[in-house]
Amino acid sequence: MVVIGRPYNSADPGANLNIHKKLIDLGVKPIPLDMLPMMEEMEADEDLKDMYWGYGQKILKAAKLTKNHDNFYGIYITNFGCGPDSFITHFFKDILKGKPFLQLEIDEHSADAGVVTRLEAFLDSIKNARNRTKTLKRKSAKYSTHGKGRKIYIPPMCDHAFTLSSAFRACGVEAEVMDESDDTTVYWGRKFTTGKECYPCILTTGDMLKTIKKEDFDPEKSAFFMPSGSGPCRFGQYHRFHRLVLDEMGFDNVPIYAPNQDHRFYNELNILGSKFSRLAWRSVVATDLIIKMLHETRPFEIKTGETDEVYRDALERISRSIEKDGEDLFDVLNGIIDKFLAIKKKDEKRPIVGVVGEIYIRSNRFSNDELIRKIESFGGQVWLAPFAEWISYVNYIHRMKNIRLDNMKNMLHFFLTEYIQKKDEHRIEEIFKNHLRYGAEPVIKSIIKKASPYIHVSFEGEAILSVGKSIDFLDKGVSGVVNAMPFTCMPGTISGALMKLVQKKYDTPIINVAYDGQGTTNITTRLEAFMYQVKEHFQKASEA
CATH class of the missing domain: 3.40.50 (Rossmann fold)
Known part of the structure; x- marks a missing residue:
């Protein structure tokens, strides 16, 4: 044995x-x-x-x-x-x-x-087991060799998926965002998992299975997009697990496009063409900013639903622009700002709640049971940690690794990538900066520095970002912080423990919320109690 x-x-x-x-x-x-x-x-x-x-x-x-x-x-x-x-x-x-x-x-x-x-x-x-002793080698299709001419299905993690799909199409690759997650997603996800995996893995598995079961799904002309990683978070194992599930279902001929979020990331993205990385980055930053405008405006709208309507139109306009290589993107964004500013709003003050945590859960409406809308319904306004933050962090970490390894070629590549991305980000932010109370996003180095009293930079992953971004929000005057994560999330467990120290230092309400898809009645009750504390904190700060 x-x-x-x-x-x-x-x-x-x-x-x-x-x-x-x-x-x-x-x-x-x-x-x-x-x-x-x-x-x-x-x-x-x-x-x-x-x-x-x-x-x-x-x-x-x-x-x-x-x-x-x-x-x-x-x-x-x-x-x-x-x-x-x-x-x-x-x-x-x-x-x-x-x-x-x-x-x-x-x-x-x-x-x-x-x-x-x-x-x-x-x-x-x-005693009576018959064993097949030879290990069989896996022969599954890979996107890099078999992917051209296939439609790429993108997980419906957040609204960035729609603008990202436009970047794919601009590079000549047919792309489609899978249907939004629902109870059917959970059913199929749980059917092929043990329940011990993180909740986003269950959802992405369910969304994938829901897609292959559609009548018009053609395995010979389809592929799935699921980025990889190099740890320590479990996210980097999703695509491997999805490969097992697809093979078990008889779809070993359907490739999974899984660019790794390390020094190989941009090389693997560029199998789609050299312009894809820049278009994708612009799509992410632009989507982050219209989401900020949505959260800045919706809690105060007089006509219910008007902000959501403007936001949906903005998302479609950005997607169309990116699909045309983004040539008119800046004009489109200026027009979007005008539409948001035209919305009539109530003249009232609300406490601001920062939302940080695991990127899938905090960004996905279904997985977090409409967390942001619930905070708004309880009388708050949300500042959400942006999606672009993670990409900037990946760039920073691997630039620092290349400096330590004295890898001049990769070092210059990441310096150039960061320079171009920051240039694009600042140009897009310039359009929004006078209309967002939060202001421009800080450089990732400052987020890491804010977290450094609690967690060392060598401990890579989302824990350091969750802690650092929480402190950034608190320094900018939020009245509370929600740390959203999947149940049993490894970085989330660590950041959740450290949040107690942050809360003690800043004397501001902070709540850790873990989602597993098993019902949210208890979470709603906890959020309601949390928002009561947030309002009290806001009232005291206003009177001080």
Whole structure:
């Protein structure tokens, strides 16, 4: 029996209820993962190359060795709520396909009797098991080699998806945003997941399955867009999991276009043509700014629904402009400003609430159960952390890495990319700056600096942005902050803990809200209580 897992689970007799001794008592030899032969000599293949967690690689290597030895059987020990294992388990199972294994999930409630019973049952089950010992190599279509001429389906994460699809079309690639997430999305997403994955993975899986089940879906002329990443967040594993699901459904001929958000990002985007990156960036910044105008105007509108109507028209106009290479984008944005300013508003003051957190949950209306509208209905106004912030952060992190590695070529590439993006961003912001109370977005370095007393820059991911942006909002006078995240989100759990320290220092209401799609009645009640505190804080600040 190969005992597979991280050392604090698999090698600690206190944590794993002395599983090694139990196996010996049952007449079986236990082999720890680190004692397996040829572990270090194994070459990275398709199953390992995108696995950025160190122990994730070891676990999957152990799965391959277990698969290829007739007398090896795996016992995979994990613990309740382990984020990486929620995905690694799927890949582990896929590698061992055809060979039984036992997974034990331990927590503080685990008991000796239950473990012994499961070990005995597992030993009985493998006595007559027929094993297919050869590991099958995956042969799925890749966008880089098979994608041209296909329609790309983009996840409906937020309204930026619509302007991004226009950038695809401007580069000669047919693109369509998938239907907005709904209860059917959740149904299909949960059917192919365990519930331990992050909520955005469940939704993106459900949206993809909902799309392939449409009558007009043509697998030979379709592809899915799902950006990748290099950790530590689980997001970078979504496209790998989606690949498993598509293959299981018989759609191994449908590629997934997954540009990696590291030094390869712009190279992989540019398989669509060199102008795509700039058009996509302009579309993101322009969409961020009309969203700010929406949130600045809607809470005060006299005619209900007028701001939403103007906003939808603005989104369509930006999309049309981007599709024509954005030649008239600045004229279009000036016209959009005029339409927003023409909306008649009430003369009243409202407390401002900053919304930060995991980018999918904070941006997606369905996943956060219309969080922003709820804050507005409870008497608040929202400042939402922009989508462009994440792209600027990715640029910054990889520029700094190239400086450390003294990689002059990549360093110059990122400097040039940042220079052009900042130039475009400032030009677009100039159109809006006199009409937004928040003002221009700060450089990403200042956000990181604000977070530095709480979290070090070397801890990469959204946690540092959530903390830094919260402090930026608080410095600009918000009356409260909502940190929205998926349930069990790893960066969200860390930022949520640090928010207590931020709240203590700034003496301003801050609430962590975790979404899992299981009902939001309790969340609505908590938000209502939070908004009561926000109004009290706003009142005291107004009287001071």
